[in-house]
Amino acid sequence: xxxxxxxxxxxxxxxxxxxxxxxxxxxxxxxxxxxxxxxxxxxxxxxxxxxxxxxxxxxxxxxxxxxxxxxxxxxxxxxxxxxxxxxxxxxxx
Numbered sequence: 001x002x003x004x005x006x007x008x009x010x011x012x013x014x015x016x017x018x019x020x021x022x023x024x025x026x027x028x029x030x031x032x033x034x035x036x037x038x039x040x041x042x043x044x045x046x047x048x049x050x051x052x053x054x055x056x057x058x059x060x061x062x063x064x065x066x067x068x069x070x071x072x073x074x075x076x077x078x079x080x081x082x083x084x085x086x087x088x089x090x091x092x093x
Contacts, residue, residue, distance in 0.1 A: 043067035 043063045048055050065077035072080040 039071065041067045041071045043070070 043066055045059050045063050048059050048063065050056050050059075065080075068080040068084065069075065069077045072083050074080040074083065
């Protein structure tokens with residue numbers, strides 16, 4: 001991501017996808033009975049910013065992949081993303 005505007009567009013698109021009732025996080029949550037407990041995953045990388053003020057994009061993506069795998073309980077990040085994003089959405093990208 002080169003600038004804040006691009007980041008905000010990506011974040012808004014992601015939020016819209018997650019908010020849809022037929023795909024993503026919303027559908028996954030609808031499949032599980034409410035237990036009254038939340039699941040939180042904290043992902044950290046001390047070298048995320050490196051020497052500059054901008055975060056290293058590859059490290060950000062790796063951090064997000066690890067967080068998604070931990071959140072979904074999957075061993076591989078690609079399995080986690082497949083669980084969260086339906087194939088028809090990924091096909092259009």
